[in-house]
Amino acid sequence: MLRVNQVKMRTEHTEEQLRKRAAELLHISVQDIQEMKIVRRSVDARRKPEIFYSYSLDIKTGNEDRILHRFQGRENQVSRVHTAEYTFPRCGQKRREGPTVIVGMGPAGLFCGYFLALHGYCPILLERGKCVEERQRDVEEFWSTGCLNEESNVQFGEGGAGTFSDGKLNTLVKDRDGRNGVVLETLARFGAGESICYEAKPHIGTDVLRNVVRNMRNEIVRLGGQVRFQSLVTDFEIRGGRVTGITINGKERLACGQLVLAVGHSARDTFAMLYERRIPMEAKAFAVGLRVEHPQSMINESQYGMADPGSLGAASYKVTAKARNGRGVYSFCMCPGGYVVNASSEKGRTAVNGMSYSGRDGVNSNSAVIVTVTPEDFESGHPLAGLKFQRSLEEKAFRLGQGKIPAQRYGDYREKVLQNSEAAGEADGVLQPQCKGEYVWADLSSLLPQSCSEAFVDGMESFGRQIRGFNRPDAILLGVESRTSSPVRICRDETLQSEIRGLYPCGEGAGYAGGITSAAMDGLRVAERIAGEYAP
Ligand SMILES: Cc1cc2nc3c(=O)[nH]c(=O)nc-3n(C[C@H](O)[C@H](O)[C@H](O)COP(=O)(O)OP(=O)(O)OC[C@H]3O[C@@H](n4cnc5c(N)ncnc54)[C@H](O)[C@@H]3O)c2cc1C
Structure with a gap:
């Protein structure tokens, strides 16, 4: 497979015209292109008001060695493709002492939950706010009357802080392991549309994002996960340096084997509770x-x-x-x-x-x-x-x-x-x-x-x-x-756990992400860690 960069097209064009342009550039005929995939599309406005798209394409053809030879010294334009193939780790052997519980259903919690559910871990997802449909009503009421629901608002509820956003999906986080690609492909599959996988500045808007969130939740449930709304985690139980359970809404105890803390940057009451419980954290x-x-x-x-x-x-x-x-x-x-x-x-x-x-x-x-x-x-x-x-x-x-x-x-x-x-x-x-x-x-x-x-x-x-x-x-x-990123970092080691074992600080609130995509990538990382160690 060849990666062909800098394929310049006028903004109005068909796929056939793009294929033709790529063939011309490689000095082959259109019929020689066996497969073509758009990897990236960015806007080139250097000659504004004449605007172009600049494409990177992956092309499969029978003449690769000959073409590469012709482009020797111009590898930035045509080279052999080396894509980071993403692989979820093989499941570990250790027995879980209780269910895997994920606190927060923003992108970090949703992605952690979805990938664990996909691999048979049946996680329990707890969210202090409401499901996205009910949340939307509360948010609209707040905007029209000024009457704020402190548990169901722009920061809290299914989908997390970015649900009422522009839905920009770009990230500056390096993607050596292919997690960015997997996150975008997953969002695309749940309704975000395929173009987010190749646009240089992908965005989907709040209207589309809400549907994606709902579709992901339904799939988590279908795969055996549990989703509980209006479930505010108010306390932890720590025994022998390990988290063993949590309290929900100040009254219900739930045992857990692993606890993923993906509470976002606005969970100020939760940060205060963590501080009281002496979970190591620092100002950032x-x-x-x-x-x-x-x-x-x-x-x-x-x-x-x-x-x-x-x-x-x-x-x-x-x-x-x-x-x-x-x-x-x-x-x-x-x-x-x-x-x-x-x-x-x-x-x-x-x-x-x-x-x-x-x-x-x-x-x-x-x-x-x-x-x-x-x-x-x-x-x-x-x-x-x-x-x-x-x-x-x-x-x-x-x-x-x-x-x-x-x-x-x-x-x-x-x-x-x-x-x-x-x-x-x-x-x-x-x-x-x-x-x-x-x-x-x-x-x-x-x-x-x-x-x-x-x-x-x-x-x-x-x-x-x-x-x-x-x-x-x-x-x-x-x-x-004022809420541009988290004001704290909840410390974690190379196993992604806090000093309190079994506790996995995750996503933006814990200080390991900034934005929807990087939070989702961090959720995936935590899912990999848990799956790599424990049996489903
Ligand atoms: C209006 C707005 C627009 C934005 N626009 C963009 C954008 O276009 N692109 C972009 O990349 N980023 C954007 N962001 C930032 C983005 O939303 C965050 O980076 C991202 O949501 C962080 O994901 P997260 O999963 O770490 O945390 P969050 O999304 O904050 O999710 C945390 C979840 O945990 C829940 N929770 C908190 N405490 C508890 C508890 N004790 N018990 C149970 N549940 C709890 C919360 O209710 C929340 O749903 C925007 C944010 C806002 C507010």
């Missing part, structure tokens, strides 16, 4: 900032040289800068054609995030512009000091917005006034917030710590030099973006 760096909204047409113009890119879809961006005070500033979780969502999970505290539907057809783009904070920024060296820091920002945001999302135009933020934000009103043609959940104009200047606020403004100005209009005065800021 994360980032805080504000969501920023721009017209999507402006981003399209900047990235593709046209306001409406048609079938190419809404353009995205990624920008980074170093502020004058030394802090890193970067865009995060960019949602083309999306909405800013009230993603709070605690009463009296406001946190925002971003979401898009599969069509990415909203009029605004949004992304978080965030500034790195490290344990040195926190009040103390306590393992939960980062969590306290997050909470204090969210409390300020709640007060500023009187329970709604506080918003301000960037020009006013920079000048520390509020007049233009309010004065612009709802007039036609004026950029308006696209929010899920109510917003109110407010003065955000006191929201972030001063050094973060200075770094934020430096970042915005720098991004304005990279993307024309990024620092426009009417860009809308909304706060606070």
Whole structure:
């Protein structure tokens, strides 16, 4: 099999035309191509507004040695393919002393649960929130009435924190063992669509993601796993340095052989309980900032040289800068054609995030512009000091917005006034917030710590030099973006277990992932570990 890179095509083309182009490039006839698989497709906008797709293809043909000889010295264009074949480990022999229990049904817990179920381990999955269908109703009610259900919201419930998201599926995690491919193939099989396996920046949107989550749950159950909603794990039982059981909802005891802790970055009560139980953990760096909204047409113009890119879809961006005070500033979780969502999970505290539907057809783009904070920024060296820091920002945001999302135009933020934000009103043609959940104009200047606020403004100005209009005065800021990753790391060793044996910290909340795909990959890693040691 040959890997053929840099196959350039106009954005409107058929598969037949792609096959023909590949054959021309290899100097063979179309009939000589026995198999062709798209491995990667990225957008090449270097000659905007002329936009191309650049493909990597795997091609099976009878003339491979001759072709390779012809491309000697140009191996970056044509080479023999070496794909990382993923293999799930052979099941271990050890007897399990109780069922394998997985806490949390975000991507980490779902993937751990699915792969264990697939190999005969019949895991029990516990989720504090509700099934995705009921959860959706609670989230929509919160967005329309402001009435928050602390156990069923944008952070908690089946599918985890990314369920109401843009569903971006790219990850920076290296894929030496083929786990990324397996995660994407699995999502595709459960309804995400095949293109996620080859798009350079795959995304599926919240509408599709919800169906994928539901399909995965049904399959886990069909394979013999158990799924229990509204089951909050409130305590652990540790005997002889091993976890032997848990308490659910403060009253029911459940024995377990292995306990996978995939609770996500917002399970603050669970982190506190783990701390009390002396589970080793430490504070870690994360980032805080504000969501920023721009017209999507402006981003399209900047990235593709046209306001409406048609079938190419809404353009995205990624920008980074170093502020004058030394802090890193970067865009995060960019949602083309999306909405800013009230993603709070605690009463009296406001946190925002971003979401898009599969069509990415909203009029605004949004992304978080965030500034790195490290344990040195926190009040103390306590393992939960980062969590306290997050909470204090969210409390300020709640007060500023009187329970709604506080918003301000960037020009006013920079000048520390509020007049233009309010004065612009709802007039036609004026950029308006696209929010899920109510917003109110407010003065955000006191929201972030001063050094973060200075770094934020430096970042915005720098991004304005990279993307024309990024620092426009009417860009809308909304706060606070505080849940960018976990504020703690729950320590684990090379067996992926805590010092407390049988306890497997997993996914983003434990500090081993950042995003849907990497959390799912970590869930798969933990499943492999358990399966490699124990018998089904
Ligand atoms: C609005 C939003 C948009 C996002 N957009 C994207 C995106 O486009 N792309 C991307 O890659 N990432 C995105 N993310 C981040 C992504 O959602 C997370 O990285 C990912 O969900 C982490 O997966 P996880 O399984 O580790 O944890 P989570 O998804 O947080 O899942 C943890 C689960 O554990 C449950 N739980 C917690 N404590 C307990 C307990 N004690 N007992 C029982 N259950 C418990 C929670 O209810 C939750 O369902 C977004 C996040 C948000 C909030």
